[in-house]
Amino acid sequence: MKSENAIVADKLTKEFGDFTAVDQVSFTIPKGEIFGLLGPNGAGKTTTIRMLCGLLRPSTGDAKVMGYQISSQPEKIKTKIGYMSQQFSLYNDLTAYENLDFYARLYGLSNKHRETRIGELIEMAGLENHRRSLTSNLSGAWRQRLALACAIVHNPPMLFLDEPTAGVDPISRREFWKLIYGLAGQGVSVLATTHYMDEAEYCNNIGMMYRSKLITLDDPDTLKESYQDILVEIDCESPGKALLLINEMSGVLEAALYGALLHVTIEKQVLTKRIQRKLESEGIVVNRIEEILPSLEDVFVNMIKSERRALVRAEFNIEGELI
């Protein structure tokens, strides 16, 4: 029977000397789905991708990518995948068209097929007005679209995108994700890493990596529902001063600036009134204070904070409330 999964990673582990960069990471990506791999710098996202692309041998564990085992069939995998790496390689002294032509030749597309495919890609990426532009003259957003087009020149059914939208503006990022959605709609499976929490919302499933481990794996809605504590949003004057005051209150688990607003995680609903009274007694006008649903950013910040607390407890051997 044909597998319905694009990727099945089973306890993937990579050690560099005595440092474990990826530690027993397991997940599955069904065909045609978008999987988001999130995590702070150094969490192990790129190393995971490089193993799945057959570029780096796992120390232990294994994975199947489009039906092929990464340990024994890495060459087969390379024909089935597109990889837009973190430092994607475009030739700056070539035009957009010439870059596409270069990659099409690299992947062995025949003369006849090459022209048609490049035409399709230029249309898909909206590069019609830039086809003759020198790549060095393209803005970051257009370069990223061109890099995506180059990565899929051979029509791969599986696509790896390592921080594809780093450093571009929110509107361009949204436009880029529309392209990814389009590809997923055609049946392409996608694994993308990102530091932008809003982008995690575009994914069918999200894996969160922290210190080499996958600490959570779920769909965006379930992740938000899993938020145990109460999250309150406050719109008030002098948010910096308010933050200091709130952080001193007992029952406050976490308080942070969220743009011009404050997001405060509390244990009990009753604290909302107490916070309001405290701020007003200090002469701070509170325009709005209400319980809100957490965003994915709230969920992940909270998750990492509790992971950190658990690590500290384990490190100092504090018993009783361990993990």
Ligand SMILES: Nc1ncnc2c1ncn2[C@@H]1O[C@H](COP(=O)(O)OP(=O)(O)OP(=O)(O)O)[C@@H](O)[C@H]1O
């Ligand atoms: N070839 C290597 N030799 C030794 N250590 C490495 C090697 N490649 C990666 N590492 C280390 O492994 C850890 C994970 O790196 P990785 O690049 O996978 O993280 P990342 O999650 O992609 O981070 P970022 O968000 O910054 O891209 C880092 O501490 C990194 O320094």
Ligand SMILES: [Mg+2]
């Ligand atoms: Mg990386």
